[in-house]
Amino acid sequence: MPTYLCTSTTGRLTSEQKSKIAGEITKIHSEVTGAPAFFAQVIFSEVKAGDWFIGGAQLTHDHIFISGHIRAGRAVVDKTRMIKLMSEGVAQAADVKNGRAVWLYLNELPPRQMIEFGQVLPEPGDEPAWTAALPEQDRAFMQSLPVAT
């Protein structure tokens, strides 16, 4: 039920690295929040180094930027722990020289302002009852989606 947008410079990440990063983010989000893994969305986009500035100067060092959008309602301590784990996991998956290369922001949205698979999302913790109450066809579709392990 979260979406993570991952931005890197053109050609920086291989397909294999993207796949690893998506797997890491999905696994960590699911482990820390308890949300089902089949909802985690990760989208990659690329930007030319000439279109990327830090401190007003063109980007010259290794750098990956991830912007996450998750349901509101988790403990602060869990969210901070989660972004630490993710930034380390992404750094490793992307084979960066050091952990300083990864920036990660976490934005929160009220679940009632999010629709996935045609359904308004439940509050954190209410996933089991929500899943049980889904129309059979929708639940079957969600559970049929491939999930990386």
Add this chain to the structure above:
Amino acid sequence: MPTYLCTSTTGRLTSEQKSKIAGEITKIHSEVTGAPAFFAQVIFSEVKAGDWFIGGAQLTHDHIFISGHIRAGRAVVDKTRMIKLMSEGVAQAADVKNGRAVWLYLNELPPRQMIEFGQVLPEPGDEPAWTAALPEQDRAFMQSLPVAT
């Protein structure tokens, strides 16, 4: 006064479908919130299926993701109703096989932290007084913009 970012896989949406989707979003946002239609911004971008993951696995099913950024201050019930209407309207405009293809998130921002056409935005409901108080030239410009009907 809202912005909706619509992401689809490369080549998924025709120009006509994009136009229809923008029209649907604009119309529904305006009808539910009462905000003037000439402020609704819809931006489309495309992502290769190989750069898009759900559940840690590469995207294989039909899927459209919309991220809306609106002024804070509306009733919860209206916002939930709005995203339901929008996800249905977009599903139809995009000719998706089923409503499960559309994900839609709604992020809220304080109007005082938003500038459009050079003007800090009013609170929801204050649009008429705000419009009346605009410099004549600015109001004329906004009202001269084409609005799809």
Add this chain to the structure above:
Amino acid sequence: MPTYLCTSTTGRLTSEQKSKIAGEITKIHSEVTGAPAFFAQVIFSEVKAGDWFIGGAQLTHDHIFISGHIRAGRAVVDKTRMIKLMSEGVAQAADVKNGRAVWLYLNELPPRQMIEFGQVLPEPGDEPAWTAALPEQDRAFMQSLPVAT
């Protein structure tokens, strides 16, 4: 410690204009908030005019959209002043015909939900103590980054 995403139509901004815009945003953010300039990230992306709609109609006028993501905790009056200065600075740097061309949104995130250079960010105002407490290697890296003046 903020990120600003700047969207314009394909070919609208020259490299020089992008550099000027990044410089303006970085300078104003730093002056108004007191945050160190080396953390300000500005990313440019382009969209075809045919993929951009306002009022449900395809974009035909000069238009630049900036979406800022900053740490929560500043005074409302400062944030509004900042976006006014930025929209004016960007309009000038982009050589737009009038200030109406620039839209700017400011989204706020809790600093504890943001990681930069491998470090969870401090609350606004706590930067000096935070910087002093960094591992020597990390502090040296950050301070070695080029900053436009």
